[in-house]
Amino acid sequence: MASKHKMLALYDxxxxxxxxxxxxxxxxxxxxxxxDLTVLSPVDHHGIDEALGPRPVNVQRFTLxxxxxxxxxxxxxLASAQASFLVQPQGGKxxxxxxxxxxxxxxxxxxxxxxxxxxxFPVLSGLFKKRDSLYSEKxxxxxxxxxxxxxxxxxxxxxxxxxxxxKAVEIRxxxx
Amino acid sequence: xxxSPHDKVLDENLKWTQINEDVIRSMQNPRKAYWISVAVCVSxxxxxxxxxxxxxxxxxxxxxxxxxxxxxxxxxxxxFWIGMSHAGTLLSAILHIIxxxxxxxxxxxxxxMTTFSLLTAGFFPMIHLGRIWNLYWVLPYVSxxxxxxxFRSPLSWDAFAISxxxxxxxxxxxxxxxxxxxxxxxxxxxxRAKVYGVLALGWRGDDRQWRNFRKTYMLMACFLIPLxxxxxxxxxxxxxxxxxxxxxxxxxxxxxxAGALYSGCAAIMTLFxxxxxxFRMEDYMTLNIMEKTTKLTFAIAGVWNYLLFVEFASVWxxxxxxxxxxxxxxxxxxxxxxxxxxxxxxxVVPFTMAFQKLRRHMPTMFxxxxxxxxxxxxxxxxxxxxxxxxSHNPHxxxxxxxxxxxxxxxFGSFGWFGLLFLVFVKxxxxxxxYEVKELTLHQKEEFExxxxxxxxxxxxxxxxxxxxxxxxxxxxxxDRVAGRPGMEGA
Numbered sequence: 001m002a003s004k005h006k007m008l009a010l011y012d013x014x015x016x017x018x019x020x021x022x023x024x025x026x027x028x029x030x031x032x033x034x035x036d037l038t039v040l041s042p043v044d045h046h047g048i049d050e051a052l053g054p055r056p057v058n059v060q061r062f063t064l065x066x067x068x069x070x071x072x073x074x075x076x077x078l079a080s081a082q083a084s085f086l087v088q089p090q091g092g093k094x095x096x097x098x099x100x101x102x103x104x105x106x107x108x109x110x111x112x113x114x115x116x117x118x119x120x121f122p123v124l125s126g127l128f129k130k131r132d133s134l135y136s137e138k139x140x141x142x143x144x145x146x147x148x149x150x151x152x153x154x155x156x157x158x159x160x161x162x163x164x165x166x167k168a169v170e171i172r173x174x175x176x
Numbered sequence: 177x178x179x180s181p182h183d184k185v186l187d188e189n190l191k192w193t194q195i196n197e198d199v200i201r202s203m204q205n206p207r208k209a210y211w212i213s214v215a216v217c218v219s220x221x222x223x224x225x226x227x228x229x230x231x232x233x234x235x236x237x238x239x240x241x242x243x244x245x246x247x248x249x250x251x252x253x254x255x256f257w258i259g260m261s262h263a264g265t266l267l268s269a270i271l272h273i274i275x276x277x278x279x280x281x282x283x284x285x286x287x288x289m290t291t292f293s294l295l296t297a298g299f300f301p302m303i304h305l306g307r308i309w310n311l312y313w314v315l316p317y318v319s320x321x322x323x324x325x326x327f328r329s330p331l332s333w334d335a336f337a338i339s340x341x342x343x344x345x346x347x348x349x350x351x352x353x354x355x356x357x358x359x360x361x362x363x364x365x366x367x368r369a370k371v372y373g374v375l376a377l378g379w380r381g382d383d384r385q386w387r388n389f390r391k392t393y394m395l396m397a398c399f400l401i402p403l404x405x406x407x408x409x410x411x412x413x414x415x416x417x418x419x420x421x422x423x424x425x426x427x428x429x430x431x432x433x434a435g436a437l438y439s440g441c442a443a444i445m446t447l448f449x450x451x452x453x454x455f456r457m458e459d460y461m462t463l464n465i466m467e468k469t470t471k472l473t474f475a476i477a478g479v480w481n482y483l484l485f486v487e488f489a490s491v492w493x494x495x496x497x498x499x500x501x502x503x504x505x506x507x508x509x510x511x512x513x514x515x516x517x518x519x520x521x522x523x524v525v526p527f528t529m530a531f532q533k534l535r536r537h538m539p540t541m542f543x544x545x546x547x548x549x550x551x552x553x554x555x556x557x558x559x560x561x562x563x564x565x566x567s568h569n570p571h572x573x574x575x576x577x578x579x580x581x582x583x584x585x586x587f588g589s590f591g592w593f594g595l596l597f598l599v600f601v602k603x604x605x606x607x608x609x610y611e612v613k614e615l616t617l618h619q620k621e622e623f624e625x626x627x628x629x630x631x632x633x634x635x636x637x638x639x640x641x642x643x644x645x646x647x648x649x650x651x652x653x654x655d656r657v658a659g660r661p662g663m664e665g666a
Contacts, residue, residue: 039383042192042359043614044390048383055383059391081324100328103410104336110403111340117395118347125388127377137362139381140355142192142613147382 003153006176007160008040008134009146009168014047017144020166021051029162031155032148040145059117059124066116067109074108075101134172143169150176185278185464186612188619195612196363199605202455206602210454217594224588227581228303236306238581244564245576250304252556253586256439257297257593258338258411259432259552263440264290264345265404266472268352269397277618278468280611281460285451285601286444287349292596293443294342296589301334303585330413337410341403348396354379354389355610408432415559421498422506422563425490431483435552438480438522441473442548447597449542451606460607463536470535473548477526484523498568506562510575514554521551 011017017039025034039048049055079096122128139145146168151159156173163171231238241248267286271279302308315325315335325332357376361369379385412432415423425431448469452461491499506515525547528534535541565575578586600606 040381041383041386042355042381043610043617044386045614045617048386052383055387057387057391059388060395063395078327082327084324097328103333103406104327106406107333107336107340107403110344110399110406114340114344114347114396114399117392117399118351121351121388121392122377125385126382127379127385129378131378131380135380140359140362141196 004176005151005153005156005173006132006134007148007151007156007163007171007173008136009148009163009166010136010138010170010172011144011146011167012142012169013167014041014045014144016167017146018047018051020163020168021146023162023166025051025053029155029159031152032159036149038147038149040139040147042140042142042144045144057124059120062120062124063113063117067113069116070109070112071105073112074105077108078104133174136170136172184619184623185468186281186460186462186615186619188616188623190459190612190616192613192616195609195616196359198457198459199607199609200360200363202457202607203602203605206454207456210598210602213450213454213594214598217591217598220591221588221595222591223584224591227584227588231303231581231585232308236304238579239585240576240579240582241304241306244567244572244574245561247304247560247564248576249557249561249578249582249586250300252553252560253589254297254300254304255411255432255556255559256553257293257300257589258408259436259439259556260293260443261290261297261341261345261440262404262408262433262436263444264288265400266437266440267444268348269400269404272397273394273401277615278465280615281462281607282444282448282465282469283611284349284352284604284608285447285597285606286440287345287352288597288600288604288606289440289443289447290345291342291349292593292600294338294345295596296593298338298342299589299592330410330417333410334414337403337407341407344396344400344403348393348400351389351392351396352608353604355381356605356608359609360605404436405433408436415563420563420567421496421502422491422559424499425487427483427486427490431480431487434476434480434483435555438473438476439549439552441469441476442545442552445469445473445541445545446549449538449545451601452538455601455606457607460612463538466538466541467532467535470529470541474526474529477522477529477548481523481526502562502566505566506558509562509566511558511562511565515558518551518554518558521547522555523551525551 009020011020021034021037021039023029024032024037034052037052039052041048078101082096082101134147136143136145146163148159151173160171160173236242239248239250241250264283264286267279268283268290271283302311305311313325325335327333353375354377357372358379358381360372361376364372409429409432412428416425416428418424445466448461448466451457488503491503494500506512525544528540528544534544561576566573
């Protein structure tokens with residue numbers, strides 16, 4: 001069985017990097033698809049999404065869940081606390097007054113939505129992982145990188161040649 | 177947005193390596209003025225600690241607080257600091273959503289300002305309570321006495337709104353800094369690299385991280401805007417839901433929000449000038465950005481002044497004799513010097529920002545921004561103190577000029593805020609490196625597009641407002657372009 005490799009190609013020209021990704025997307029390298037690629041960049045460049053094509057982002061679903069939880073929790077929290085006032089004379093006022101409770105329900109909606117968003121962000125982004133040995137510090141300066149997550153041993157040279165021909169300034173690889 | 181080279185906010189040819197180096201250097205090697213400012217802030221804060229210890233031991237009488245003056249400058253200062261926090265939301269969240277590129281080099285310190293001014297504001301309800309050891313009574317917990325806070329009171333809403341705003345704005349600041357923490361991790365050494373490495377949370381800048389980051393940041397911005405509006409509306413409800421003259425005003429919520437943005441923008445101008453000088457940030461905090469910030473402040477000053485006029489008019493033409501007499505007393509009574517200082521600083525001084533030469537003159541704008549803040553502070557004082565001094569019962573009327581204890585604590589709050597802020601900008605980058613890089617990229621692309629259009633003969637500066645060629649008057653701007661000589665095929 002052929003060995004598997006991981007490869008990083010560094011680019012100092014973003015346009016060349018996008019061209020290489022688009023070429024892989026077009027089937028330029030046999031056995032490697034755009035789904036095998038991860039693009040690293042020092043900035044949030046709009047060209048990355050154009051080159052890679054649509055990829056899912058699900059943070060907003062959790063934000064919605066957090067917001068719904070917040071507003072529901074807010075209502076029941078306030079209502080249950082106010083219900084303890086039942087033993088006290090209310091002077092004809094409602095025990096659970098909705099108009100004033102809306103203010104705090106609104107605050108709790110935002111509170112839980114924001115916290116949920118922040119808590120799921122590292123999970124969905126794959127943070128807290130140790131950086132692999134291929135990582136280059138140039139990626140936080142002005143270089144862009146393309147990682148091919150898995151290249152078959154017999155495809156390795158073809159992949160290297162492809163990146164060289166597509167003006168990568170540095171190519172790194174490791175056996176996985 | 178920057179539309180043409182003369183309108184660019186910074187030099188698009190700045191090398192990205194240089195951006196990293198400049199920002200990291202700024203954190204290691206500030207001017208001497210930075211250290212002098214730190215020393216001044218520490219001294220101011222120390223004054224407040226001494227005053228608070230004295231007030232704690234001797235009682236609230238040392239601050240002159242008693243009926244009818246149970247709030248006075250402490251609450252005015254609380255409202256002032258809450259107001260200051262709104263500028264960060266404006267620059268960060270609102271301008272982020274509308275894609276205003278010029279905010280990028282300066283939003284980071286505005287966000288920090290939001291968090292630290294909220295932390296400062298949070299002290300004042302505690303300080304003015306007197307019995308600080310009972311502070312936990314405001315928290316909604318099931319106590320053995322079966323007593324809950326009154327959720328129908330705006331004072332209770334304050335506790336929820338401010339703690340939500342504080343946590344949300346702090347998280348917004350922290351999340352926004354993650355890519356820069358990775359830069360610092362990779363380009364610093366020793367203990368700094370270790371600390372930044374932890375704060376970077378393993379960021380490597382891959383497409384999945386950027387996609388989630390973009391969405392997360394946008395979602396948080398969307399939540400922060402209504403939150404900021406609700407916070408200051410709720411603070412205004414502390415006053416407007418009472419029946420006291422001068423406070424029972426329908427327009428108070430928008431008036432407070434506009435005032436908050438106004439004082440916050442003025443504070444951004446002050447800090448802009450300071451940071452630009454302390455950290456030699458002339459290439460990033462440019463005159464063009466200063467000009468845009470002052471224009472924004474001028475516009476907000478207009479809104480605030482309109483709402484101030486509406487407040488005065490509604491009192492003047494209303495039928496409440498108490499409200500009208502209070503307004504007259506503010507303008508002609510004991511508080512008149514403070515009232516007219518407010519009018520001068522908040523209504524007259526902003527007109528200096530109408531002149532381009534002055535807008536681009538840093539020392540002038542620094543002084544103007546201090547005057548604006550003085551105006552907004554006196555405005556908060558003029559909301560709180562005169563109503564307490566001259567409420568419905570004449571036998572209770574009493575003018576209070578704050579004793580030295582109150583002044584020391586108020587003064588010290590500026591030292592505390594300044595200290596937090598100065599430490600922050602020394603330890604963390606005050607300029608967002610990745611966003612400045614994006615800005616240079618964006619400007620380059622924009623100018624390249626403009627150059628291409630110019631070469632093709634399609635570029636028309638300010639095309640929508642440019643005078644049409646003879647015979648083109650009836651055509652739409654885009655048709656005028658296509659129909660120009662030599663553009664038949666366009």
